[in-house]
Every structure is written in structure tokens, then in C-alpha cells.
Amino acid sequence: MQITQFEEGLHGRVALVTGAAIGNGRAFCERLAEEGAAIAIADIADASETVATVRAITDRVSAYHGDLTVPAAVERIIAGVLADFGRIDVLVHNVGLYEEEPFELLTFEQWQRMLRVSLDSLFLITHAVLPIMKQQHFGRIIVLGSDTVWLGTPYLVHYATAKSGIIGFVRSLAAEVGTYGITVNAVTVGLTATQDPTDQPMNRTLLKDITPQPCIRRADEPHDIANVVAFLAMPAASIITGQAINVDGGIARH
Ligand SMILES: NC(=O)c1ccc[n+]([C@@H]2O[C@H](COP(=O)([O-])OP(=O)(O)OC[C@H]3O[C@@H](n4cnc5c(N)ncnc54)[C@H](O)[C@@H]3O)[C@@H](O)[C@H]2O)c1
Numbered sequence: 001m002q003i004t005q006f007e008e009g010l011h012g013r014v015a016l017v018t019g020a021a022i023g024n025g026r027a028f029c030e031r032l033a034e035e036g037a038a039i040a041i042a043d044i045a046d047a048s049e050t051v052a053t054v055r056a057i058t059d060r061v062s063a064y065h066g067d068l069t070v071p072a073a074v075e076r077i078i079a080g081v082l083a084d085f086g087r088i089d090v091l092v093h094n095v096g097l098y099e100e101e102p103f104e105l106l107t108f109e110q111w112q113r114m115l116r117v118s119l120d121s122l123f124l125i126t127h128a129v130l131p132i133m134k135q136q137h138f139g140r141i142i143v144l145g146s147d148t149v150w151l152g153t154p155y156l157v158h159y160a161t162a163k164s165g166i167i168g169f170v171r172s173l174a175a176e177v178g179t180y181g182i183t184v185n186a187v188t189v190g191l192t193a194t195q196d197p198t199d200q201p202m203n204r205t206l207l208k209d210i211t212p213q214p215c216i217r218r219a220d221e222p223h224d225i226a227n228v229v230a231f232l233a234m235p236a237a238s239i240i241t242g243q244a245i246n247v248d249g250g251i252a253r254h
Contacts, residue, residue: 119165
């Protein structure tokens with residue numbers, strides 16, 4: 001009996017998930033592993049808890065420590081993944097930094113840090129992974145964005161600017177690499193259960209007064225995002241590229 005493209009899943013594939021020590025990234029690793037992928041995790045923080053979680057699904061998991069805004073660290077991480085797994089089929093670039101600040105209080109240092117963590121890391125990791133994907137004639141690049149770029153949420157000028165940059169990045173790069181069987185997409189997500197909104201000074205205004213109601217009246221869970229990421233990673237999603245797919249219960253009807 002012939003297996004379908006969905007049943008094929010990600011068996012034999014290798015997925016590199018950045019920023020997966022905690023939060024959504026951990027759910028992405030679990031979901032991709034369930035589909036059969038080997039998992040490489042790149043994070044500046046200790047990712048041993050994520051490794052342990054994924055190990056319940058597959059032995060083919062490893063973590064690589066480093067700051068993804070530093071070129072030498074990115075090169076070292078990619079060399080490590082290749083030495084251990086021999087290929088990289090899927091890149092989920094999930095590294096991010098969330099910080100609320102009214103624009104007039106925003107310092108140049110905060111602005112630069114946001115762009116560095118969100119966009120410099122995206123440049124460096126994609127630059128390192130792309131030649132590998134081109135050689136394989138297969139690749140899936142999935143970048144985590146935010147629904148705040150559609151909503152124009154206040155107090156997030158630096159964050160929304162960085163996340164908007166991701167959308168230009170995926171649209172333009174998709175056009176360059178489609179002929180190599182590589183797709184490049186963004187997933188723009190809403191506030192998910194990983195983030196404690198009370199951590200942020202503006203949260204009461206943001207959450208109660210400003211954010212519109214979702215169509216689906218329940219909190220976004222990491223597995224909701226992970227399902228979309230896993231689908232985009234699959235061979236079956238080969239015709240979807242250059243898109244920003246919004247996953248937030250329909251708050252932003254983009
Ligand atoms: N959780 C949400 O509500 C939400 C909403 C909208 C968008 N997002 C986006 O989804 C992604 C994941 O969100 P999350 O809440 O799970 O993130 P998180 O803040 O919980 O985790 C981010 C991870 O990135 C790592 N990281 C940060 N800087 C790094 C660097 N320079 N080098 C290597 N690793 C680094 C951190 O150690 C951490 O493990 C982010 O891009 C975020 O902006 C999240």
C-alpha cells in the first residue's frame with residue numbers, strides 16, 4: 001500500500017529549532033519529533049529540559065549552545081548539527097525577545113537589541129543553513145512572527161518593527177530559493193500560554209483594553225502553533241511559500 005504525503009511526515013528529516021530551551025520552541029520540537037524528525041536545538045540558554053522531553057519521543061535529539069547573534073557561534077552550531085545528523089531539512093527560527101515600552105521611553109540600546117536578537121540572528125542562521133538546503137534540494141524555513149504586526153499594538157514599536165522585518169524577509173527570500181525546493185514562511189502568533197503577561201509593565205492596558213477579541217474564545221496553546229509549524233515543515237506543504245500565516249484565534253483577521 002502506498003503511503004500518503006501526510007503519513008510520510010518528517011521521517012528521515014532533521015529539524016533545527018532555535019530558541020527552544022523553553023516556551024513555544026519546546027512544543028515545536030516535540031511536535032516535529034512526533035512526525036519523525038531528528039531534533040537539533042540551538043539556544044543561548046540551557047536546553048536540557050527540552051532534550052529530556054523530546055527524548056521520550058526519539059533518541060535523535062541534541063542541543064547546541066550559543067548566541068545566535070554572533071557569527072562564530074552560529075557557524076559552530078551548524079557544524080555541530082551537520083557532524084551529528086548529516087543534514088538540515090527544516091529550520092524553525094523561533095528565537096525572540098518580547099518587551100513592552102512606550103516609544104518615547106524606548107532607548108536606542110533597546111531598539112538595537114531587539115533588531116539584533118530578532119533579525120541579525122535570522123540573517124546569520126539562514127545564511128548558514130541555506131547552502132545545505134540547496135544541496136539537498138529540499139528545505140523548509142519557518143520564522144516565528146507576531147500578530148502585533150497586523151494589529152499595530154502600541155508600546156511595541158521596536159518589537160513590531162523587528163517582526164515586520166521577518167515578513168519582508170520571507171517574501172523576498174522565498175522568491176530566490178523556490179527553484180531549489182525550499183519554502184520560506186512566517187507564522188505570526190498571538191499571546192500564547194508560554195508568556196506570563198503580568199511580566200510586562202503595560203500588560204493591563206494591552207490585554208484588557210487594546211487587544212481585540214479573538215473569534216475562537218480560548219487561549220492559544222503552544223501545540224496550536226506547533227501544528228501549523230509541523231504542517232509547513234512537511235513535504236506535503238511544498239506549494240506554500242512566501243507567506244505569513246496568522247495563528248491567533250482570529251484576533252487579527254489577516
Ligand atoms: N509566547 C507568545 O505569546 C508570543 C506571541 C507572539 C510572538 N511570539 C514569538 O514566538 C517565539 C517564541 O516565543 P516564546 O514566548 O516561546 O519565547 P521565549 O521568550 O519563551 O523563548 C525565546 C528563546 O530564545 C532564546 N534566545 C533569546 N535570545 C537568544 C540568542 N541571542 N541566541 C540564542 N537563543 C536565544 C531564549 O533563551 C529562549 O529559550 C518568539 O519569536 C516570539 O517573539 C511569542
